[in-house]
Amino acid sequence: xxxxxxxxxxxxxxxxxxxxxxxxxxxxxxxxxxxxxxxxxxx
Numbered sequence: 001x002x003x004x005x006x007x008x009x010x011x012x013x014x015x016x017x018x019x020x021x022x023x024x025x026x027x028x029x030x031x032x033x034x035x036x037x038x039x040x041x042x043x
Contacts, residue, residue: 006023
């Protein structure tokens with residue numbers, strides 16, 4: 001039953017993206033990616 005709360009069937013792209021963002025921000029801590037020196041990125 002918990003998983004069914006995560007399911008959204010829609011043909012509206014904006015509604016789908018808002019649904020995904022809502023569950024990501026409420027259930028996970030999103031961190032910026034760490035730079036990798038092997039790709040010559042500045043630290």
